[in-house]
Amino acid sequence: MKGTTPAIPDQVDVLVIGGGINGISAFRELALQGVKVVLMERDDFCSGASAALSRMVHGGLRYLENGEFRLVRQSLQERDRLLKNAPHCVSPLPTVVPISSWVSGTLPTIASFFGASVKPHRRPGLMIRAGLLLYDLLARHSRTMPRHRGLGRAALRRMVPGITESAVGGVLYFDARVSLPERLGLEMILDTEAEAEGRAFSYTEIIGIEAGQIRWRDRLSGASGNITPRVVINATGAWVDIVGSAIQPGANSKRVHGTKGSHLMIRNPELQAALGDHMVYYENHDGRICIAFAHAGAAMVGSTDILIDDPDAAVCFEDEKNYMLEALGNVFPHLRVDEEQIVHTFTGVRPLPISEEGATGRISRDHSVDVEPAGRQPFAVLTLIGGKWTTFRVFGEEVADLALAELGRARSVDTYDLKIGGGRNLPVDARERAAWIRQCAGTAGLTEARFSTLVSRYGSRSEAVAAFMAEGDDAALASAPDYSRRELLFLIENERVREIGDILLRRTTLGIEGRINAELTSEIAALLGSTFGWSVEETSKAVARFNETIEHRHRIQH
Numbered sequence: 001m002k003g004t005t006p007a008i009p010d011q012v013d014v015l016v017i018g019g020g021i022n023g024i025s026a027f028r029e030l031a032l033q034g035v036k037v038v039l040m041e042r043d044d045f046c047s048g049a050s051a052a053l054s055r056m057v058h059g060g061l062r063y064l065e066n067g068e069f070r071l072v073r074q075s076l077q078e079r080d081r082l083l084k085n086a087p088h089c090v091s092p093l094p095t096v097v098p099i100s101s102w103v104s105g106t107l108p109t110i111a112s113f114f115g116a117s118v119k120p121h122r123r124p125g126l127m128i129r130a131g132l133l134l135y136d137l138l139a140r141h142s143r144t145m146p147r148h149r150g151l152g153r154a155a156l157r158r159m160v161p162g163i164t165e166s167a168v169g170g171v172l173y174f175d176a177r178v179s180l181p182e183r184l185g186l187e188m189i190l191d192t193e194a195e196a197e198g199r200a201f202s203y204t205e206i207i208g209i210e211a212g213q214i215r216w217r218d219r220l221s222g223a224s225g226n227i228t229p230r231v232v233i234n235a236t237g238a239w240v241d242i243v244g245s246a247i248q249p250g251a252n253s254k255r256v257h258g259t260k261g262s263h264l265m266i267r268n269p270e271l272q273a274a275l276g277d278h279m280v281y282y283e284n285h286d287g288r289i290c291i292a293f294a295h296a297g298a299a300m301v302g303s304t305d306i307l308i309d310d311p312d313a314a315v316c317f318e319d320e321k322n323y324m325l326e327a328l329g330n331v332f333p334h335l336r337v338d339e340e341q342i343v344h345t346f347t348g349v350r351p352l353p354i355s356e357e358g359a360t361g362r363i364s365r366d367h368s369v370d371v372e373p374a375g376r377q378p379f380a381v382l383t384l385i386g387g388k389w390t391t392f393r394v395f396g397e398e399v400a401d402l403a404l405a406e407l408g409r410a411r412s413v414d415t416y417d418l419k420i421g422g423g424r425n426l427p428v429d430a431r432e433r434a435a436w437i438r439q440c441a442g443t444a445g446l447t448e449a450r451f452s453t454l455v456s457r458y459g460s461r462s463e464a465v466a467a468f469m470a471e472g473d474d475a476a477l478a479s480a481p482d483y484s485r486r487e488l489l490f491l492i493e494n495e496r497v498r499e500i501g502d503i504l505l506r507r508t509t510l511g512i513e514g515r516i517n518a519e520l521t522s523e524i525a526a527l528l529g530s531t532f533g534w535s536v537e538e539t540s541k542a543v544a545r546f547n548e549t550i551e552h553r554h555r556i557q558h
């Protein structure tokens, strides 16, 4: 039946637990080497931290002050790889840093670099420029974007109208952004399943161990079973310790202490106009970096960084909203944001290593892997700790190499230059792109404008989407007329959709754009219901599950 997943095997070489970006990356690496690998994710793919990031594909300018040069160099290289390998959804992001003083704050910044604990302070412009010189230097081998440059007071104001008078100047540098990170994760799964022996299962939770076999349960169908792997990769991010004790009872090791981060999507014309195409990267009074940039038809403002014990309890509270709005108000003092302009929020937990650092911002953002060979348990366990979204490829590569060593196998395929999903065969040259759009639009009987919209959503996959749309009667959705019924049916039938939120929150930007309402929800529910043969009762239960998720995870909690 359409949309169903294949049967879960009972023996595999490798079981990856957790379908966030890092688990998916390890899964892809291993499957491409010919390893028999299964991935199980308890919710939808990329619905944990990998759905909650600031959408920055970056070297991490801030990590330089923690002395994490290796991480920054590696992240810059991966950023530049993603600009080439996923050009349909990763694009340059010009970034403006307003500067309140060129020299004040130099001593505490230097002291902090050398590990001293100092009071919150503003970073001086000279140190930011020194950091950016190093940033440019570290990116020199893979450089795809211009070097940074200074901005005088007037240039800063032209670029970011309404910025605080207290800014004496600024700096412009270039990083990158990802339009829909959840989609990129899904596309890696689809690529892998089409070409290799890997199989990934969503809504399939690991619940424990039984006679040396790992026990799983499908949270939607209620089916359950056991699987016997030779190697287990625990890629459950902020949940690694919980899952670790489920599959290794009694081990009880504590490796991760997550920090929660929230974002606000604000539809405010003045703010969106001030931001233009730039990200503004600014400090709050406590020295914490915040960001704002135009994204998905709104301004995305973030984020917080708060230690949290239970990752399932991560929601955006009123005080976090106030913190983010206050920080924004310091940079745009004349801006007024009304409550109803906050159209969506999202929160996630960074899987950070246990640390003695007092300030959360100083905890390393680097990644590592704990290796426990088979012995105490019948399979080897590799536990992933940390890992930014930007570095998913290289982290997955490192994990796969460790798993290959456990299996006694060698690497045969490299992902360095491997294009992803809708980034494959996508013309990047503007003239070639225009000619391709003209030709594909003609073949599918669509206008060039409509096909271009599909390209902005799905890259080169638009050809398959458009061909599917042409195969039957189509109509615009009543509640989102820029999408058509057959466009969404294509996603439902071909992109491992099982729940309403999979479409609204992770296969499209409808959720983050703040467009969710009862009418849209019921239109999507009807499409899923007709595809999967849901009864009226099953459809209303699916709607209730989705509404609960929205209320709990995407609205501010008082």
Ligand SMILES: Cc1cc2nc3c(=O)[nH]c(=O)nc-3n(C[C@H](O)[C@H](O)[C@H](O)COP(=O)(O)OP(=O)(O)OC[C@H]3O[C@@H](n4cnc5c(N)ncnc54)[C@H](O)[C@@H]3O)c2cc1C
Residues within 6 Å of the ligand: 017, 018, 019, 020, 021, 022, 023, 024, 040, 041, 042, 043, 044, 045, 046, 047, 048, 049, 050, 051, 052, 053, 054, 055, 056, 057, 058, 204, 205, 206, 207, 235, 236, 237, 238, 239, 243, 259, 260, 261, 262, 303, 304, 347, 348, 349, 350, 351, 386, 387, 388, 389, 390, 391
């Ligand atoms: C607020 C915030 C902003 C960020 N901004 C950026 C940024 O701009 N750029 C950047 O590079 N990085 C950023 N990051 C970091 C980045 O998002 C994460 O480090 C990365 O997504 C972690 O991916 P992961 O796969 O390790 O974990 P996750 O994405 O959390 O995946 C772990 C998965 O394990 C699943 N799971 C848990 N228990 C089980 C079980 N029992 N069985 C099966 N599955 C299970 C979960 O459902 C989850 O999907 C940010 C993070 C946050 C929170």
